[in-house]
Every structure is written in C-alpha cells, then in structure tokens.
Amino acid sequence: MPSDVVEMESRREKVDDVTDSGLSFAAVLSWLASIRFYNLWRLLVPWPSKATSGAPEKLRPTAYLDGLRGFAAFLVYWHHHQLWAHNPLQKVFIESGYGYLGQYHFMSLPFVRIFFQGGHFAVGTFYVISGYVLSAKPMSLIHAGEQAKVADNLGSALFRRWLRLYIPVIATTWIHMTFSHASGMWLGSLTHHFHKAYFAQLWDWYCQIKNFSFLFFEGDRPSISYNFHLWSIPIEMKGSIVIYTALLALAKCTRNSRLWLQGALIFYFLYIVDGWYCALFMVGMLLNDLELLASKQDLPEFFERFRPYKTLIFYHLFIIGLYLGGVPAHSVSLDDLAQNPGWYYLSFFKSQSIFDPKWFYLFFASTFLVASISHIGWLKRFFETRFCQYLGRISFALYLVHGPILETLGDRIYTAVGWYTDLQEANIPQWMNIWELPKTGPMGLELSFLAPHIILLPVTLYAAEVATRAFDEPSVRFPQWLYKSTMGRPAMRLPA
Numbered sequence: 001m002p003s004d005v006v007e008m009e010s011r012r013e014k015v016d017d018v019t020d021s022g023l024s025f026a027a028v029l030s031w032l033a034s035i036r037f038y039n040l041w042r043l044l045v046p047w048p049s050k051a052t053s054g055a056p057e058k059l060r061p062t063a064y065l066d067g068l069r070g071f072a073a074f075l076v077y078w079h080h081h082q083l084w085a086h087n088p089l090q091k092v093f094i095e096s097g098y099g100y101l102g103q104y105h106f107m108s109l110p111f112v113r114i115f116f117q118g119g120h121f122a123v124g125t126f127y128v129i130s131g132y133v134l135s136a137k138p139m140s141l142i143h144a145g146e147q148a149k150v151a152d153n154l155g156s157a158l159f160r161r162w163l164r165l166y167i168p169v170i171a172t173t174w175i176h177m178t179f180s181h182a183s184g185m186w187l188g189s190l191t192h193h194f195h196k197a198y199f200a201q202l203w204d205w206y207c208q209i210k211n212f213s214f215l216f217f218e219g220d221r222p223s224i225s226y227n228f229h230l231w232s233i234p235i236e237m238k239g240s241i242v243i244y245t246a247l248l249a250l251a252k253c254t255r256n257s258r259l260w261l262q263g264a265l266i267f268y269f270l271y272i273v274d275g276w277y278c279a280l281f282m283v284g285m286l287l288n289d290l291e292l293l294a295s296k297q298d299l300p301e302f303f304e305r306f307r308p309y310k311t312l313i314f315y316h317l318f319i320i321g322l323y324l325g326g327v328p329a330h331s332v333s334l335d336d337l338a339q340n341p342g343w344y345y346l347s348f349f350k351s352q353s354i355f356d357p358k359w360f361y362l363f364f365a366s367t368f369l370v371a372s373i374s375h376i377g378w379l380k381r382f383f384e385t386r387f388c389q390y391l392g393r394i395s396f397a398l399y400l401v402h403g404p405i406l407e408t409l410g411d412r413i414y415t416a417v418g419w420y421t422d423l424q425e426a427n428i429p430q431w432m433n434i435w436e437l438p439k440t441g442p443m444g445l446e447l448s449f450l451a452p453h454i455i456l457l458p459v460t461l462y463a464a465e466v467a468t469r470a471f472d473e474p475s476v477r478f479p480q481w482l483y484k485s486t487m488g489r490p491a492m493r494l495p496a
Contacts, residue, residue, distance in 0.1 A: 067389050067391070070390065073396075074391055075118035078119075081410070099341040101339075111326065127239055128367060132284035132285065138157075139285070172404070179408075187408065235277045243284075266282045322365070324362070398460065417451060418448050
C-alpha cells in the first residue's frame, strides 16, 4: 500500500478516535500533530490529484447533476467577466434579446445567449439541483417507510448545513480582505469600506459577515462588499430550510397527497407570494420524488399515459428550457421585457407576485433543464465527462474565488488591454493600455476580451482547486465530525 494512503488511513483512525471520545481537546491536538508539513505543499501544488489522474472512479447515478453544477458555475464565471469588461451600454445589450433597440449581435441570438449571459440561468439551476440533492436521502427513507430515520437524517443535515455553506465563505472573504488591506490595492467595491488600521478593517469585515450570515436579517438584503457575487448564499441556506421543513411535514403523507402538496407549495411560492427561490428548491424535491417513484414503477397513472412519448416530451422541454433560460435580464420592468423581440407574448404569462420577471421564466427554464437531462442520453453523457465532473468538484470554490480574482488581477489585466472606465483611469492609471489590444471581433468575443483569459482562467481554476482542498472539502468533513462529537454515547443496559 502506498505511503500516502497508509498515512491517510492513520489520520482517519485518529479522527475516529476524536469522534468516539467526544470533544476531547487532547485528542484534537493529537490529530492536528499528525498532519505533516508537506501537506501544505500538496495543497498549494495540487496537480496531479486523485480526482484528475489514474483510472476514473465509477460514477454515481446522479453524477450528471455534479457535472451540470460545474458547467453552470463556469457560466457564472463567464457572465461576470462579460459584464465587468464591457461598458454600461454594452452590458444592456449583453443581457437583452436579439434585435433589442435595433441592435443585432451574435451573442444575443436565442440559445447562443446562454453561453454569454447564462449566469442567472445557472443560479436557478443551482437551486433546483440543491432541492434534488438535499432531499435525495430523506426522500428515499420516506419511500421506504422509515419515518423515524427521516427525522434523524434531517436533524443531522440541518445541524451541518450552515457550517457547510459559510465556512468557505468566511475563509475566502477573510483572505480577500487581508490581502487587499496588506497590499494596499485599490478595489472599487471597497472604496467606502477601506480602513488604514487592520483591526478596523477586520471589524468592518466581521460586521458584514455576521449580518450576511444571519438569515432573519431585517431590511434590505444583506450583502458583503468583500465578494458581492455571494448574494445567493443566504438564499441557498433559506431554500435548504424550506426543503428540510417540507420533508419533515410530508414524511407521513400518502404518495398522492405528498405529490399534490408539493405542487401546491410550488404554486404558492410562484403565484401567491414572491418566493421564486423557494419554488426552485421545491421543484427539485418534486423531481427527486418522481424519479424515485419512476424507478419503482410506482408513478401515478396520469404520468404513465405519457410513457410512450417520454423521449419526445423531454427533448421539447429541453429546447423550451434553453429558450426561456435566455430571458432578458437588463431590467426588472415588464415593459422592457416585452420590447425584446420574441418576448412580447411571453411577458403576459408572468405571475403578478414576482417582482423581478426573469426569475419567473428561469423557474421553468431550470426545471425543464434538470428534468430532461437524465432522459437525453448524449446530454447526460456530456455532463458525466471528466471535464464536467472536475468542474463539478470545484464548482463551489469556483463560485467563491472568481469574484475576488476578477476584482484584483482581472481588473488590472482588462485595464492593461484597453477595457477601463473613469474609475480605473482615476485610480490605476499606471495600468492603462500597457498591452492594448484591438477590440476586433463580435461583441463578447473581442480579441482584447478573450486574450486575458489565457492568464485569468488558469489562475481562477488553480485558486478554485486550492480553495476546494483548503475550505470546501473540510467544510463537509468538519460539520460531520462536530455533529457526531456532540452526540452522547448510547446508555449501557445493565444485565438483568
């Protein structure tokens, strides 16, 4: 057995010792002492890794969802770079339909536009996947009639969820804050939050983090200036609680009652109140329920009628989902949406309860996409490729680190090649046009926009890999250890 595997097994045994003995300080110190210095080297120089070398592991049945999540995270990266580099007027056309205000760009074509402004579509897809994955284990227990285990499973999941989401957020934003303060680097988002003293900067970061991580914060939606792209994380936590609550409430319902009630909750969140993100999580849970029923051939008779046309139906859902996923997002005005070619009649379908129109259409787009992939062979195989699986493994970290890299390194590289505004001209004039490149090519594919990614994409993927190993993966293991450590040992029965 290789030495690194032996050492890994040894450390695992020590972790088990810590778990078995409860919150023992001495046991924790013993475990920490077993971690050797060269692990830091393995962390900072992560290639090749087990995940990217050697024989591929057997894929899980839902591996395509991991690949879809990774690909969606890449779309978020690409969308944010498009918006960062281009000027305000170009941003309007990036997020508008083909022909809006007489502007015709390749990137605005239906379906094509997903690859340029698909970040919103990606976020909706994240939430549907989360609803599916979070409900997978407890829903299987419900189907097995093991309601007692459902409560245990949900208790463990709820205990671990906040830690799992916020440990990487806290770590990466602290590093970003510390780096920007130590370097004195100008960052547009921190203009009004910069402090000369590190303790004052640390306190500002702490105040933002504590409000950002408190789900019941009143007033405007809390944001964090140290990575403003993370607005979706509190929503992820809220949606998780919706899923856990719904699972517990419906655990003892009959099959048909459970399906009807899930549908009623989705309708409530989408048409009665402005709960679009709750609807996205709930539809993920419903899709998982239906998939489990289908695997047991226990679907209601209504669904069985469509079995002969299954392939045709899911291809149509996929195409419709891609079209709706390109919903214009430059404005929250329904009138502006109606002015986009191809969206006038669709604008009449929007629910009156949803303030931002795009989320109404993205609900259906994300639902149709996730529902159809497992039934379209070539599409499922694409998301099971090693490339998509790798993106899936680093997806959370990629989401966390791409913003700080864009704001620091990316902003300066874009300024150097000719993409800058008055802010950059006033604050980092030394970077202006150092390597000016021509803006030739269609919008979104200009030479001066594509060239910086020769540097930015590898750096971002590297940072995501390091963050995955340093923060993302430990944020899964640590809450599991902590939960087990807080549980008392079962009482010993005395002999009769």
